[in-house]
Amino acid sequence: MPETVTTPSDSASARPASTSGATIQLENLTKSYPGSPSPAVEDVSMDIKAGETVILVGPSGCGKSTTLKMINRLIEPTSGRIRIGDEDVTDMDPVKLRRKIGYAIQSSGLFPHMTVAENIALVPKMTGWSKSGVKDRVEEMLDLVGLDPREFHGRYPRQLSGGQQQRVGVARALAADPPVLLMDEPFGAVDPITRDHLQDELIRLQHELHKTIVFVTHDFDEAIKLGDRIAVLRERSHIAQFDTPEAILTNPTDDFVSGFVGAGAALKRLNLTRVRDVGIADFPTVTVEDPLQSIFNKLRDGQHNELLMLDRRNRPYKWLRRGDLMRAKGSLARAGQLVHDTVTRDATLHDALEAVLTDSGGRVAVTGRRGEFIGVVDMQTLMNSVQELLEADRLAAMEHEHDLEELRSHRTEQELEGGDGGL
Template identity: 60%
Template sequence: MSETTSTAGERILLDGITKKYPGQSDPAVDDITIEFPAGEIVMLVGPSGCGKTTTMKMINRLIEPTSGRILIGEEDVTDTDPDELRRRIGYVIQGAGLFPHFTVGDNIALVPRMLKWDKKRVSDRVDELLDLVGLDPAEYRDRYPRELSGGQQQRIGVARALAADPPVLLMDEPFGAVDPITRQRLQDELLRLQEELHKTIVFVTHDFDEALKLGDRIAILQTGSQIVQYDTPEQILANPADEFVEGFVGAGAALKQLSLTRVRDIELHEAAVAHVGDDPAEAIAAAEAIGREHVVVLDRFERPQRWVSLRELRRMTNLENVRRDTDLETVSLASTLNDALDEMLTSSHGVVVVTGRRNSYQGVVRVETVMEAMQQLQQPPTEAVT
């Protein structure tokens, strides 16, 4: 399949935005001005009731602002037709919000069909996006949401939001309803997609650790969408603006620094690898040549399928029917050191497989390497000699 081409993100400016509801003395959002840079992930985080979701929903006018301006790029969209505006902005919610009586393909095709794309263009786009979010089009296109896991449904929700190639993506606690392991993998998938697509993403969460992992910038809000601090994760951890931010960051700020270091920032090691269809004898020889007891088997797209021991290989006549291990411990290049350690706790190999674009094999990361990186991070910086 050809490489995905996409519309790059555009900056968003909320200029003096206020939202007052009838019968309430205090505004839900009070004169907020904030700019979201083009192509970045900005996290809106704060306690319940602080107005972060209301602020985000005013960008696509699901909630109409009482006053103020909304600019996307250089265009003031405050008075744009709301339906037309929403077709230009992707929107992902918790639980994916898929139409249960539509197939996966029909769910993804919804907005392109509204935009009157021709049938072939719609079909090609559905397959392209399924491939982009790591789901085989032939296997998933004609399924219904009830036939999918929670994580798969959320991937389809992201694919649907990207269907018309919008420059802006709004995400309202999209991973809050899935289990922790699936949540981590969805976060990694989002970071991988962003490396390819460079959208402007506004992401609402109540989880500060999620904000640290995903955000290029974090806006910490309190009641009325008052912005207490808006900065990079590194700066917020190192220099919290006040006691409110300190309390929100919580204990263990030094340990949280580990969530800012990515697997791509540390040295990867090479495992013994083989491909589906290879001769087991050749795989054994390759493993023994570098002193390994296991081989990671890759498919024709270089995607890791499972670990196979030398003992298993000696009993096999071919590697044709190697099925993917759904519990295979993997992390992506965008995963954090904390993610890698979490996976290592359940790994029986002492290493975790690392994947890159389109889930292709990149190498493995060892626990010793992660521990060394952790020790270096926790050492105080040495002062420059003058």
């Protein structure tokens, strides 16, 4: 989200057509600070495809945030070029540039004196959208990030949880429909559960919007989960490896990259498969408004030993077993087990497996954008997927070893031929 703005021209009055992602090219980008013996970022070149999510990951102080901020010129490069789409933006007005680029940061960066709606509307207003276009866009953005417009429109940032603030921050960054979204550790200041859900929301949004996203994180697991490609950066943003998560996990280029991958690469691959890619099963449900006798009959006559009770918004509320109903004595107020963990369709198998393992029932509820119930994923489905991943890794390792053996054999033949020629 651009933090420096000026008065817009009066020429544009309506909302522009929807925009998808744009290519980004960094050419020999360098940033030096006076008095520093070496550059903070040195000679970085990178081609980012339109509509892909690229993650910059590396040790603290390696220059990843500096590289990100040079793309929208919050930090001016000392040398090098930046191209977005077909346009060289290195020398253009930085304020105009930032209006074309969404920017989301840690702790959301919302203006505390503005309502949620005013925060989201800021850039569309400045770029000349009509009042009706701005109003519709605010409603659309709140709905897009899973916040009820009627409930959150007039709230102030201090009235929101950390996760809600981050959602509004993303909505504000996307409000003017930019082709490029820059995200600087946007989920680093929230608790782990909220962070998982925000990551899932970003994955879902990207499926719908197809923006070009450049995302900075120090968390390699987050990089695997979110990235189409990952750039592992050394000091001064030198690129150690720029590849898909699968390629980096299975074939890191050197010990530096292996250190980021860490132990358990096979298990980390669980972050590459989504819940939507495995079997989401139906599960019998009741609601809090159903009569007790009706709930009892459904549980007694059904095949399951358990029901899922939904609240008035169709969200998972309680798991109810037969024994719970026997002890209910006319009231379900204290009966059953509250649903503590849910996952979305865009959650990873790692997220789902963690949720299942922390629940004695061996299953987890899957929810939609507003938390509405969709189905369940159980332990057996997850274990089958894990077995498939491990088998795929085993076959890939065997194939890799076979290729190496053929290469060694070929080199040996060449050496022998060379030796014969010298006699």
